[in-house]
Amino acid sequence: MKSIGNRLSQRYVSKGIIEPHFSNVYSYIFDYMFNFILYNLSLLILGFILKQLTAAIVYVIIAGSLRAVAGGYHCKTRTSCYILSYTIFTLYLYLITIIPKMSAYILICIYIINWISILIISPVDTPNKIFDSNDKKISKKGVRKLFIFNSIFTILSFLLHWNKGLLSIDLSLIICSLSLYTGYISNTRRYLCK
Known part of the structure; x- marks a missing residue:
């Protein structure tokens, strides 16, 4: 199963936005950003739920x-x-x-x-x-x-x-x-x- 970062980087490669040899780097960056945002958002939601x-x-x-x-x-x-x-x-x-x-x-x-x-x-x-x-x-x-x-x-x-x-x-x-x-x-x- 492809990660979100991998799918995003492949989409950008197919549209010519990034060069194919940078695909793995962008995939890692997108996955890192997604996980970072999701983790911090989940902490805030958990904090909200627990008052x-x-x-x-x-x-x-x-x-x-x-x-x-x-x-x-x-x-x-x-x-x-x-x-x-x-x-x-x-x-x-x-x-x-x-x-x-x-x-x-x-x-x-x-x-x-x-x-x-x-x-x-x-x-x-x-x-x-x-x-x-x-x-x-x-x-x-x-x-x-x-x-x-x-x-x-x-x-x-x-x-x-x-x-x-x-x-x-x-x-x-x-x-x-x-x-x-x-x-x-x-x-x-x-x-x-x-």
């Missing part, structure tokens, strides 16, 4: 952007990736509802610790994306930009006394940090086994 839309939006923005720029753990199969991703997201939404209201100062401390751990280790290679020295510089710069954007949002949440927003940010960062360190450990084992 946690704001938390879902925070997660999609923080975890999605950090994962794209900083790398992290990568499952071996698409199915295991879906299962792990949706399980983590559902756990995230569950934790948002059961964690009692915490002091904003504690949440800010958790935020700082998370970002320090992320800035120290990122970027982390995945089997599909090995960073060369130039890629690492670009990724580190992207992570620092995300840190600045995220810090502005966090400061605003703090000033507006939006503790649930701070908790959503912290949990999203904890998930990203765990993914980075798990990916790092997985890579270390992979390189040692070679």
Whole structure:
């Protein structure tokens, strides 16, 4: 069965929009974009159904952007990736509802610790994306930009006394940090086994 990306790229080849030797590249890009949009949309729908839309939006923005720029753990199969991703997201939404209201100062401390751990280790290679020295510089710069954007949002949440927003940010960062360190450990084992 042909993927959506494959069908789209073949259509563009037949119409002369793209050259035939670029068909596989475009197929991969179209499939990636389709899966990215579908996954994030499904997270937002799940957040809406569970009455946690704001938390879902925070997660999609923080975890999605950090994962794209900083790398992290990568499952071996698409199915295991879906299962792990949706399980983590559902756990995230569950934790948002059961964690009692915490002091904003504690949440800010958790935020700082998370970002320090992320800035120290990122970027982390995945089997599909090995960073060369130039890629690492670009990724580190992207992570620092995300840190600045995220810090502005966090400061605003703090000033507006939006503790649930701070908790959503912290949990999203904890998930990203765990993914980075798990990916790092997985890579270390992979390189040692070679």
